[in-house]
Amino acid sequence: MAKLSRRVLLGASAGGLLVMALGSRAAGNRFVAVRIASDRSYTRVSVEADGKLRYKYFMLENPYRLVVDVEDADLNPVLGNMAGKLPANDPYIANIRTAQKDGNTVRIVFDLKRRVLPKVFGLQPEGDVKHRLVVDLYPVAVAAKPGDPIRAFWDSRKPAADAPAVKRDRRPLVMLDPGHGGKDPGAIGRNTRIREKDIALHIARETKKLLEASGYQVLMIRNSDIFIPVPERPVLAQKAKADLFVSIHADSVESSEPRGGGVYVLSQKGASSAAAALLAANENAAGSIGGVNMGGNKDVNQVLMNMVQTQTINDSKRLARFVLNQMSKHNKMKNEVQYAGFGVLRAPDVPAILIETAFLSNPQDEALLNSEAFRRKVAHAIANGVKQYLGVAVLARR
Incomplete structure (x- = not known):
């Protein structure tokens, strides 16, 4: 795997890999739908599954990539065709790759067109929609000019x-x-x-x-x-x-x-x-x-x-x-x-x-x-x- 040059870790101690547990579940979680919506402000990728999800994610640079590992899950055609759901003019994602990383983990790699700020979170079932893993990609704000941030x-x-x-x-x-x-x-x-x-x-x-x-x-x-x-x-x-x-x-x-x-x-x-x-x-x-x-x-x-x-x-x-x-x-x-x-x-x-x-x-x-x-x-x-x-x-x- 490519060398980690920088990680964007939200809600974890520096140097640690973020782990968000959405609840325990049996192995072999089945993916049932993928939805991708994008505009200039942000892109949202929603992966729907029939059970609660556990996941980890981190960022890579040179080139920019977001890697999401979904545990207790099996790759299936729904997830395998994620790239086919990607709008051609998406401002942030160049390509999406999926693979069975090991017997217990599915890896999703977002090849990015630019540096982004990712927000990755889970949503509980709502109506006819099952458990979801949501990936929001936002443009990174331009850095503030040097000086006192409070001023x-x-x-x-x-x-x-x-x-x-x-x-x-x-x-x-x-x-x-x-x-x-x-x-x-x-x-x-x-x-x-x-x-x-x-x-x-x-x-x-x-x-x-x-x-x-x-x-x-x-x-x-x-x-x-x-x-x-x-x-x-x-x-x-x-x-x-x-x-x-x-x-x-x-x-x-x-x-x-x-x-x-x-x-x-x-x-x-x-x-x-x-x-x-x-x-x-x-x-x-x-x-x-x-x-x-x-x-x-x-x-x-x-x-x-x-x-x-x-x-x-x-x-x-x-x-x-x-x-x-x-x-x-x-x-x-x-x-x-x-x-x-x-x-x-x-x-x-x-x-x-x-x-x-x-x-x-x-x-x-x-x-x-x-x-x-x-x-x-x-x-x-x-x-x-x-x-x-x-x-x-x-x-x-x-």
């Missing part, structure tokens, strides 16, 4: 002395997240049987129209009745380089008495746990979080992450106050911004809020949510709050 962070957050608060060289991008969807209906009205997932989607679509009419770019986490797992939602906002993230919901509790809405931002406890996971994943690999280049110094990375998250939470609170003030014009709302560890709010570098528009468990609120007129009022309130925030925000340098 570079603050400089990146300061507008130029003669510039308005909002950078005007690009249109802000808003990511709307209608809660639930597909097999997850969310809360259900006790009298009308209206579903939270339908309410959230209706309000999000109305909000999108209003924001686009004002000149903003708007993307939807979902724009139809599909299921998207909660952990994937903030990741999609990060990948899109969104300037803010708004998740729309309707509340429900056991009692029929509580009514009204609330606007939530990520709690410090939720931020700390998200930061720990992200820093662990980037411990031994260069990467960028919130436009800040992370290097090999764990102490500096921790300081940088704390600064990114503090800034993001402060921005989230400002956004939440604007939206809360607007929402209060149309329904009873909690007087103050609320704090919670909601998973959808955990992108460390995207200001994010979660809006509970009203209680489906309360008869008065349920009647409101069943009214198109009220939903339009909520959409106008969200759009107006977002526009107020973007009118004073210092946008990240994308």
Whole structure:
């Protein structure tokens, strides 16, 4: 085997080979599907198998290759034809080779066109899709100029002395997240049987129209009745380089008495746990979080992450106050911004809020949510709050 000149090891101690165990299983795992999707931002390779997978991976240079060893697996035609699935114009992969490395291990070698940052992880079965091994290939960010990384962070957050608060060289991008969807209906009205997932989607679509009419770019986490797992939602906002993230919901509790809405931002406890996971994943690999280049110094990375998250939470609170003030014009709302560890709010570098528009468990609120007129009022309130925030925000340098 070619000499190892450099390894990209994510989440392991320096010099050690990363091993990700997705659970024990019997030998002879069978591969049932391969999917490859690519665009300029990244390439995703998904290998589907009938059982849980164990794997190791490492990088080679001269030329660049990513090697993935899948244990307790047998090579079959599905995996053997991986190269045939590769788009001819893929920006990162030149070829894919597969072989039975030994009686217990299948080796997949990605011949690369350029240096990449790989993210390799497993996904549990979802619907008709079985266990998956996912390989995401991202372009390696251009190295930061020499200097103090902490000073570079603050400089990146300061507008130029003669510039308005909002950078005007690009249109802000808003990511709307209608809660639930597909097999997850969310809360259900006790009298009308209206579903939270339908309410959230209706309000999000109305909000999108209003924001686009004002000149903003708007993307939807979902724009139809599909299921998207909660952990994937903030990741999609990060990948899109969104300037803010708004998740729309309707509340429900056991009692029929509580009514009204609330606007939530990520709690410090939720931020700390998200930061720990992200820093662990980037411990031994260069990467960028919130436009800040992370290097090999764990102490500096921790300081940088704390600064990114503090800034993001402060921005989230400002956004939440604007939206809360607007929402209060149309329904009873909690007087103050609320704090919670909601998973959808955990992108460390995207200001994010979660809006509970009203209680489906309360008869008065349920009647409101069943009214198109009220939903339009909520959409106008969200759009107006977002526009107020973007009118004073210092946008990240994308």
